[in-house]
Amino acid sequence: MRIAIQDAAERYQDSVFRAAFFLCKNRQDAEDICQETFLAYYSSDMDFDSEEHIRAWLLRTAMNKAKNILRQFWRRNSEPLSEFYEIADEEPAEYEELLEAVLSLPSRCRAVIHLYYYEDCSIKDIARILGIQENTVKSQLHRGRTLLKEKLQENWNDEE
Amino acid sequence: MMKNSEKYKQAASRITPSANMNVMNYIEEKETKRMMKTPVLRRALAVCMSLLFAIGLGFTAYAADFGGIRRPIDLWLHGSMDQVTIEEAGDGQYHVTYSDGSVRSVGGFAYEGDAARDLTEDEIISLLLTQTEVEKDENGSYWLYLRDHKIDITESLLKQGYAQEKMQDGFLADFITVVLHDEDSWGIMTDHFGFPSPEEVRDNTR
Numbered sequence: 001m002r003i004a005i006q007d008a009a010e011r012y013q014d015s016v017f018r019a020a021f022f023l024c025k026n027r028q029d030a031e032d033i034c035q036e037t038f039l040a041y042y043s044s045d046m047d048f049d050s051e052e053h054i055r056a057w058l059l060r061t062a063m064n065k066a067k068n069i070l071r072q073f074w075r076r077n078s079e080p081l082s083e084f085y086e087i088a089d090e091e092p093a094e095y096e097e098l099l100e101a102v103l104s105l106p107s108r109c110r111a112v113i114h115l116y117y118y119e120d121c122s123i124k125d126i127a128r129i130l131g132i133q134e135n136t137v138k139s140q141l142h143r144g145r146t147l148l149k150e151k152l153q154e155n156w157n158d159e160e
Numbered sequence: 161m162m163k164n165s166e167k168y169k170q171a172a173s174r175i176t177p178s179a180n181m182n183v184m185n186y187i188e189e190k191e192t193k194r195m196m197k198t199p200v201l202r203r204a205l206a207v208c209m210s211l212l213f214a215i216g217l218g219f220t221a222y223a224a225d226f227g228g229i230r231r232p233i234d235l236w237l238h239g240s241m242d243q244v245t246i247e248e249a250g251d252g253q254y255h256v257t258y259s260d261g262s263v264r265s266v267g268g269f270a271y272e273g274d275a276a277r278d279l280t281e282d283e284i285i286s287l288l289l290t291q292t293e294v295e296k297d298e299n300g301s302y303w304l305y306l307r308d309h310k311i312d313i314t315e316s317l318l319k320q321g322y323a324q325e326k327m328q329d330g331f332l333a334d335f336i337t338v339v340l341h342d343e344d345s346w347g348i349m350t351d352h353f354g355f356p357s358p359e360e361v362r363d364n365t366r
Contacts, residue, residue, distance in 0.1 A: 009183040017177045031177050035186040040344060042187050064345035095171035102168070117168040131341060157164050 003054060005042045012055055013038070015119065016062045022114040023066035025103055033065045059119065060129045063111060070107060094155045101151040109144035112137055231281070235288050238295075238303075239310030246285065252278030256288070292348055294338055302346070306334060313338060317346075322358040337361050 003011075016037050021030035040061055041054075048054045102113055111130055115121040123141070127134045148156045230247045237244075237258055246266075247255045253267040268279040268287065279287070293305045294313070301314045302323075309327055316323035322339045335354055339347045339361040347365025349356040 005187065006184060013183055014173075014176070017181075018172055018175055021175055022172070027175075027178065031181040034177065034181065035183055038183045039187050039190055042191075060342075061344055064342060068345055094167070095174065098167060098171045099175070102172075113168075114172070117165045118172050120165070155167075157161065 001048050001050065002046075003051065005038065008041055008054065008058070009038050012058050015055070016058050018118065019059050019111075019114060020062045020066045022102065022118075023063060023107060023111050024069050029066070029069050033062050033069065036065055037062045056125060056129055059115070059121075060131070063129060064131075094152075097155065098152060101148055101156075104151070105144055105147055109140050109147065112140040113144040113148070116141055233285055235285075236291075236305070236307050239305055239308055241308070246281060248281065254281060254284055292334070292336055292350055294346055294348055296344070302338075302340075304336065304338060306336065322361070324355045326355075339365065341365075 013034060017030050017034040020033035021027060024030060024033065037058055041058060048057065102110060105113060112126055115126045115129060121129065123134050123137050126137045230245045232243060232245050234241050235244050236242070242259050244259065245257045249255050253265055256264045256266050266284050266288070268284065294302060295305070296302050301312055302317050304311045304313045304323070304325060306327055311325055313323035313325065317338065317340045322337060325336045327334045327336070333352060335351045337349055337356045337358060339358050341347060347361045349361045349364065
């Protein structure tokens with residue numbers, strides 16, 4: 001199955017952009033990756049099993065492109081969050097603190113934490129999307145949670 | 161009390177693309193370019209190149225007037241020498257402007273003992289001159305670029321999952337191993353004394 005490119009972009013553009021952003025930490029790079037990811041979908045003649053398969057494929061493609069950017073010698077520097085993230089008056093200050101903490105994690109932890117907590121991906125799905133072993137996902141998730149707890153203290157719960 | 165996932169979702173939802181990003185426009189532009197007939201495209205590129213040469217001269221004048229802020233240098237791009245300008249942008253970053261108008265932000269660190277420092281302009285130029293690149297073109301072919309070398313590595317990559325090339329045009333040879341992680345992702349490692357193993361490249365670049 002396939003869904004039209006317009007529908008795919010409408011449904012998954014923000015997810016793909018955020019997945020790329022939380023890996024490469026630069027909005028311009030994330031926008032480039034997002035556009036290139038949907039171009040890859042448009043150009044591909046791949047037949048998907050389900051819409052969930054399409055979503056996973058888009059996230060995997062975006063993550064791979066972001067990893068390539070992270071490896072490039074000339075990648076752009078990361079931007080301070082305050083450059084484009086404005087906290088509304090009624091918004092808890094802990095949101096910005098939380099984002100800063102996640103963005104300060106090592107890249108592998110960051111990717112796992114984002115896919116687990118934002119995309120609600122299972123350990124198995126994360127392993128497929130990132131192309132790593134399930135045990136590696138578990139250890140990165142554990143490491144990420146530990147680091148977030150250290151940084152955020154009571155603002156990060158002990159739940160699994 | 162709000163769960164971690166709820167809190168994180170609410171916070172991360174505030175990160176949005178800029179108003180400039182438009183996926184459908186981007187795809188439409190790329191598709192239009194792809195459908196242009198090759199001779200027309202070549203002619204258009206030739207015209208663009210002559211115009212860009214004039215702009216390049218302007219950059220040189222700018223550099224002379226303002227104490228060498230922009231420095232013209234020759235760098236390899238896709239197997240050919242290209243005249244680019246390198247400009248210090250502050251915070252250890254440099255902007256490299258290629259003759260096709262594309263701009264790359266460049267930066268890096270060097271470690272001296274435990275202390276990190278920004279790379280100097282000369283160090284960055286030296287790295288750019290020896291940078292190995294792999295690109296996938298619109299036909300699905302994978303090209304390896306190093307200096308004036310341009311090698312099609314598609315067959316090896318697709319057949320065995322990796323490609324190895326030795327290049328010797330200087331005192332030390334470059335042994336390059338490229339591993340395909342998947343169709344849009346690859347890892348590259350270079351050594352002067354033998355090929356890095358595909359497993360090593362896979363483990364270190366994924």
